Amino acid sequence: QVKLVESGGGVVQPGRSLRLSCAASGFTFSRSVLYWVRQAPGKGLEWLALISYDGSQRFYADSVKGRFTISRDNSKNTMYLQMDSLRLEDTAVYYCARVMVATFEVDYWGQGTQVTVSS
């Protein structure tokens, strides 16, 4: 079955960097469009970045543009989120999610990884 597993979260100081990974299985990864979405404590959901199936197209929310970089390695069935210049307000659970075939909507979500930015 479709499985997305995030890793790489942790506690980091403001201004530092962190790289998240999203390992996929159960579907043809190289044909899938993927998102990173986050959920701050007690808050709603916020999309952060999207990457096309081959990595040639990448889109970012204004809140992370210039600080976060999305990438993927189709040979490893893994997507990444490089997060630089982290801020206190980046504290959240970070999810990877797959875009459903033939729509623009998201069908499967990972379990999430917690990122805490604290001095």
Add this chain to the structure above:
Amino acid sequence: DIVMTQTPLTLPVTLGQPASISCRSSQSLVHSDGNTYLSWLQQRPGQPPRLLIFKISNRFSGVPDRFSGSGAGTDFTLNISRVEAEDVGLYYCMQATQFPSLTFGGGTKVEI
């Protein structure tokens, strides 16, 4: 950006009774391809979001038929025909019409 507004914020429900959540978008969600990319997500406590409904009214694989979606344009509704204990949690509407930008409603907490 499209703003998604959900009501109510909290929905007290009775087991076995129906429940309804509303979602309104700040502009029409009809895409240039004619489809309306409005989804409903469920998030149980401590769990990631789970897709329930896509394109307004299509139930996703494995979703019980007590969940249904309706609406058009800017006004949408999620209905639960008979609430069960496992339905407790947060519910979000989400628009993908403005792909790649996704926006989510603020969430409705369903509690017994």
